[in-house]
Amino acid sequence: MVLPSRRLVESLQGRTVQGFFVDVADIIYRTAGTPDAYGQPTYTENEVEVQCSFTDKPSKETWAGYADIENIEAEIRFVNDKPNKGDRVRLKIRFSRVYYASQKYADQQFEIVAIRDRDVFGYVCALKAVQI
Numbered sequence: 368m369v370l371p372s373r374r375l376v377e378s379l380q381g382r383t384v385q386g387f388f389v390d391v392a393d394i395i396y397r398t399a400g401t402p403d404a405y406g407q408p409t410y411t412e413n414e415v416e417v418q419c420s421f422t423d424k425p426s427k428e429t430w431a432g433y434a435d436i437e438n439i440e441a442e443i444r445f446v447n448d449k450p451n452k453g454d455r456v457r458l459k460i461r462f463s464r465v466y467y468a469s470q471k472y473a474d475q476q477f478e479i480v481a482i483r484d485r486d487v488f489g490y491v492c493a494l495k496a497v498q499i
Contacts, residue, residue: 388418391460392443395476397453419445421458423472430493434481438495441477446489454479456494 393414400409425442443456456477477494485491 388420388445389462390419390421390458392417392419392421392445393457393459394445394447394450395455395457396448396450397455415447416459417445417447419443421461425493430481433483434493438480439493440496441494442491443477443494444485444489444491449484449490450479450482450492452479452482455497456492 393416396413396415397410398413400411403409421441421443423441425439427436427439430436430439456479458472458475458477461472476497478497479492480495481493483491
């Protein structure tokens with residue numbers, strides 16, 4: 368089996384980002400820390416801005432084997448470090464335009480409930496809205 372060269376992988380990722388990822392979001396990676404005084408886990412958060420593709424009309428049937436499809440409200444695709452279930456997503460720019468406060472998903476956070484690894488093309492994550 369011949370593995371693709373690193374250069375080819377980077378070229379494919381670059382073309383994917385330029386051609387298909389017209390949105391920008393913050394991925395909020397959460398890392399478990401020491402438990403608090405009540406024994407509950409604490410988390411540190413690290414926000415990373417990524418170019419992505421966001422849709423609020425995910426194909427729920429494709430997620431049937433990964434998560435409870437009743438909770439899935441959106442989907443995001445991006446190339447970056449692998450997220451974990453429970454990490455958060457905050458949409459910043461939609462369709463290459465700055466996201467104004469009056470638009471539908473301004474200040475909305477989503478929780479990642481399922482992840483599919485697309486190898487060279489990054490990750491596809493099922494999202495549910497988070498009430499803050």
